[in-house]
Amino acid sequence: xxxxxxxxxxxxxxxxxxxxxxxxxxxxxxxxxxxxxxxxxxxxxxxxxxxxxxxxxxxxxxxxxxxxxxxxxxxxxxxxxxxxxxxxxxxxxxxxxxxxxxxxxxxxxxxxxxxxxxxxxxxxxxxxxxxxxxxxxxxxxxxxxxxxxxxxxxxxxxxxxxxxxxxxxxxxxxxxxxxxxxxxxxxxxxxxxxxxxxxxxxxxxxxxxxxxxxxxxxxxxxxxxxx
Amino acid sequence: xxxxxxxxxxxxxxxxxxxxxxxxxxxxxxxxxxxxxxxxxxxxxxxxxxxxxxxxxxxxxxxxxxxxxxxxxxxxxxxxxxxxxxxxxxxxxxxxxxxxxxxxxxxxxxxxxxxxxxxxxxxxxxxxxxxxxxxxxxxxxxxxxxxxxxxxxxxxxxxxxxxxxxxxxxxxxxxxxxxxxxxxxxxxxxxxxxxxxxxxxxxxxxxxxxxxxxxxxxxxxxxxxxxxxxxxxxxxxxxxxxxxxxxxxxxxxxxxxxxxxxxxxxxxxxxxxxxxxxxxxxxxxxxxxxxxxxxxxxxxxxxxxxxxxxxxxxxxxxxxxxxxxxxxxxxxxxxxxxxxxxxxxxxxxxxxxxxxxxxxxxxxxxxxxxxxxxxxxxxxxxxxxxxxxxxxxxxxxxxxxxxxxxxxxxxxxxxxxxxxxxxxxxxxxxxxxxxxxxxxxxxxxxxxxxxxxxxxxxxxxxxxxxxxxxxxxxxxxxxxxxxxxxx
Numbered sequence: 001x002x003x004x005x006x007x008x009x010x011x012x013x014x015x016x017x018x019x020x021x022x023x024x025x026x027x028x029x030x031x032x033x034x035x036x037x038x039x040x041x042x043x044x045x046x047x048x049x050x051x052x053x054x055x056x057x058x059x060x061x062x063x064x065x066x067x068x069x070x071x072x073x074x075x076x077x078x079x080x081x082x083x084x085x086x087x088x089x090x091x092x093x094x095x096x097x098x099x100x101x102x103x104x105x106x107x108x109x110x111x112x113x114x115x116x117x118x119x120x121x122x123x124x125x126x127x128x129x130x131x132x133x134x135x136x137x138x139x140x141x142x143x144x145x146x147x148x149x150x151x152x153x154x155x156x157x158x159x160x161x162x163x164x165x166x167x168x169x170x171x172x173x174x175x176x177x178x179x180x181x182x183x184x185x186x187x188x189x190x191x192x193x194x195x196x197x198x199x200x201x202x203x204x205x206x207x208x209x210x211x212x213x214x215x216x217x218x219x220x221x222x223x224x225x226x227x
Numbered sequence: 228x229x230x231x232x233x234x235x236x237x238x239x240x241x242x243x244x245x246x247x248x249x250x251x252x253x254x255x256x257x258x259x260x261x262x263x264x265x266x267x268x269x270x271x272x273x274x275x276x277x278x279x280x281x282x283x284x285x286x287x288x289x290x291x292x293x294x295x296x297x298x299x300x301x302x303x304x305x306x307x308x309x310x311x312x313x314x315x316x317x318x319x320x321x322x323x324x325x326x327x328x329x330x331x332x333x334x335x336x337x338x339x340x341x342x343x344x345x346x347x348x349x350x351x352x353x354x355x356x357x358x359x360x361x362x363x364x365x366x367x368x369x370x371x372x373x374x375x376x377x378x379x380x381x382x383x384x385x386x387x388x389x390x391x392x393x394x395x396x397x398x399x400x401x402x403x404x405x406x407x408x409x410x411x412x413x414x415x416x417x418x419x420x421x422x423x424x425x426x427x428x429x430x431x432x433x434x435x436x437x438x439x440x441x442x443x444x445x446x447x448x449x450x451x452x453x454x455x456x457x458x459x460x461x462x463x464x465x466x467x468x469x470x471x472x473x474x475x476x477x478x479x480x481x482x483x484x485x486x487x488x489x490x491x492x493x494x495x496x497x498x499x500x501x502x503x504x505x506x507x508x509x510x511x512x513x514x515x516x517x518x519x520x521x522x523x524x525x526x527x528x529x530x531x532x533x534x535x536x537x538x539x540x541x542x543x544x545x546x547x548x549x550x551x552x553x554x555x556x557x558x559x560x561x562x563x564x565x566x567x568x569x570x571x572x573x574x575x576x577x578x579x580x581x582x583x584x585x586x587x588x589x590x591x592x593x594x595x596x597x598x599x600x601x602x603x604x605x606x607x608x609x610x611x612x613x614x615x616x617x618x619x620x621x622x623x624x625x626x627x628x629x630x631x632x633x634x635x636x637x638x639x640x641x642x643x644x645x646x647x648x649x650x651x652x653x654x655x656x657x658x659x660x661x662x663x664x665x666x667x668x669x670x671x672x673x674x675x676x677x678x679x680x681x682x683x684x685x686x687x688x689x690x691x692x693x694x695x696x697x698x699x700x701x702x703x704x705x706x707x708x709x710x711x712x713x714x
Contacts, residue, residue: 009505009508009509011509011512011513011533011537012505012508012509012512014513014533015509015512015513015515015516015517016512016516018516018520019512019515019516019519019520022516022519022520053497053501079501080497080500080501080502080503080504080505080508081497081500081501082500083496086497100504101504101505101507101508102504102507102508102510102511102512103508103511103512104511104515105511105512105515105516105519106515106519108512
C-alpha cells in the first residue's frame with residue numbers, strides 16, 4: 001500500500017510517515033497543496049492523507065481538482081477544523097473520511113486501513129485465501145490459525161496480492177504501492193521480498209499460493225499451476 | 228408558565244379604528260335623531276298651541292252676563308274633538324277654578340285626562356306627554372289666556388256694551404302619532420344606515436390597514452425569516468415607504484456589519500483551531516509513534532527534544548494570544564508627558580538585533596530625535612517591536628528595512644515576500660500569515676501571526692491609526708506600515 005501525506009507541519013509529516021512506514025505503508029510526504037495535487041494525480045497512491053490548511057493551495061481545492069480529474073483515490077481529510085459545515089464540505093467534495101486534529105495515531109492508522117480496504121472493494125477486515133488469512137487491521141498473516149511473522153514489506157506484498165486475489169499484479173505495480181520515493185529499490189527487490197514471503201508461508205505449512213506470471217508479475221490464488 | 232402572545236399592530240388598529248368609527252357614527256346618528264325629535268316635537272307643540280289659541284279665541288266673556296264665558300265655536304271646527312275613533316280632546320276652565328267653560332265631546336263628560344301644570348312658560352303655555360283616555364300616548368298643552376268680552380251694540384241706543392276680560396285655562400290633548408311615526412321611521416332608517424356603515428367601516432378599515440401595513444408586514448417577514456446561521460448581506464426589500472426606509476437601511480447596515488464580524492470570527496476560529504490543534508496533534512502523533520516503536524534510546528531522546536520544541540511553540544502561542552487579549556481589552560492610560568520615540572526604537576532594534584544579523588538584513592533609521600507621542604511607553608515599545616519582528620520575518624535574507632520616526636508617527640518599510648494587495652485586507656487579522664512563514668517548525672521561526680493584530684489593537688487603544696500600503700516600482704514591491712497618533 002502506498003500513501004501520500006500532504007501536510008505542512010514537518011513534525012506531523014515525520015511522525016505520521018514513520019508510523020505508516022513501520023505499519024507497512026510506503027509513504028510519500030509533501031508540504032504544500034500544489035505539489036500534493038501533482039503527486040495525487042499520478043494515481044499511484046492507495047490513500048491520500050490531505051490537510052486542509054496548506055500553503056499554495058487549500059486542501060479542499062486540492063480535493064476538488066483531484067475529483068475533477070476523475071480520480072477515485074481514497075482521500076482522508078486531516079484538519080483542525082471540526083465544525084459540521086467544514087466536515088460536510090470536505091465529504092461533499094469527495095473525501096472518503098475526515099479526521100480532526102489532534103488525533104491518536106492508532107485511529108489515523110485504522111482509518112487509513114479502512115478506506116484502503118473499501119478502495120479495494122473489500123468490506124471485511126480479513127481476507128481468506130485457502131488456508132492463508134490476511135488480517136488487514138491487525139497487520140498479521142495466519143496459516144491455518146497460526147501466526148506467520150512477516151516484515152512490514154512482506155505483509156504489504158501479501159496484503160496487496162490479497163486485495164487483488166486471482167488477478168495478476170505486475171512487479172512495477174507492486175513496487176509503486178510498496179516503496180515510497182525515499183526507498184532505495186534494487187532491480188529485484190520485489191522478487192527477493194516475494195521469495196522470502198513464500199519461504200515463510202511454506203515454513204508455516206501453507207501450500208504455494210503466490211504464483212509467478214512469467215514476464216509479468218505475481219498472482220495470489222489457490223490454484224497450484226506455476227509458470 | 229404561560230407564554231404571552233404578542234399583540235398584533237394590525238389587530239389593535241383594526242379594533243380601535245372600527246370602534247372609533249362606529250362610535251362616531253353612533254353619536255352622529257343619535258344626534259341627528261335627537262335634532263329631528265326636537266324639531267318634530269316643536270312643530271307638533273306649535274300646532275297644539277295654535278289649536279289651544281283657536282279654542283281660546285272662540286271663548287268670549289259675555290257682557291250681558293258678567294262672569295260668564297260663552298264658547299262659540301262652529302261645529303265644523305270641532306270635528307276632531309267629537310267622540311269617534313282616535314279623537315282629540317280639549318277642556319276650558321275659568322283659570323284658578325274648577326269651573327268648566329267647555330269640554331270636547333270626546334271627553335264624554337269626563338274631566339281632562341291630566342293634572343294641570345303647576346307652572347307655565349312665559350307665553351302662558353305648558354306642554355307634556357299624557358296618556359289619553361282611550362289609552363293612546365298623547366301630548367297635551369295648557370294655555371293660560373284671556374277670554375275677551377264681546378262688544379255688543381245696543382240696537383236702541385247704539386251704545387256699546389262690554390264687560391271685563393276673564394282669565395281662562397285651555398287644555399288640548401292629541402295623540403303623538405304625528406311625531407312618533409316619523410321618528411320611528413327616522414330611527415329605523417338611521418339604525419339600518421348605521422349597521423350598513425358599521426359593516427362597511429369594518430371592511431374598509433381591514434382592507435386599508437392590510438394594504439397600508441403590507442410594507443411593515445413584508446419587512447417583518449423578511450427580518451423574521453433571517454437565518455441567523457447564514458446571514459445575508461442585506462434584506463432584499465424594494466419600494467418600502469419613507470417611514471420604513473431608515474429602518475431597512477439600518478437593518479441592512481447591521482446585517483452587513485454582523486456578517487463581516489461573523490466572517491472574521493469564522494476565519495479567526497478556523498485559524499485559531501489550526502494554530503492550537505496542530506501542535507497538539509504534532510505532540511500526540513510524535514509520542515504515539517515513539518511509544519509504539521521505541522527503537523533506540525537515541526530515537527527517544529530525539530523525540531523528546533522535538534516534543535520540547537513543540538511545547539515551546541505552544542507556550543509562545545498561548546503567550547501571544549494572552550497579549551492579544553490584553554491589548555484588545557486594555558484601556559487607554561492618560562500619558563501626561565509625551566513618550567520619546569527614539570529610545571523606544573533603539574531598544575526595539577537592540578532586542579531584534581540577533582534576528583537581523585541571522586538574516587543579514589540592513590536597517591535604515593530616519594529618526595527625529597525630538598519625536599514623541601502621548602502613548603504609554605509599554606504600548607509604544609510593543610507596537611514598535613512587533614512591527615520590527617514582522618518586517619524581519621517577511622523580508623528576504625539580505626534585504627533592507629527602513630524605519631521612519633517622526634513626532635506622533637512611526638513607519639516601517641520593507642520588501643515583503645510575495646505580498647499582494649488582497650493580502651492587505653487580511654494582514655491585521657489574527658493568525659494571518661503568508662504561506663512561506665505559516666508553519667512554525669518549518670520556518671524555524673516562532674511566528675504566530677498575531678503581531679499585527681496586537682499592534683492594531685494597541686494603536687486603536689492609544690487613539691492611533693494603523694495603515695498598510697503596498698508600493699510597486701522598478702525597484703520592486705515595498706510594504707509600508709504606518710502608525711499615526713493624533714497631535
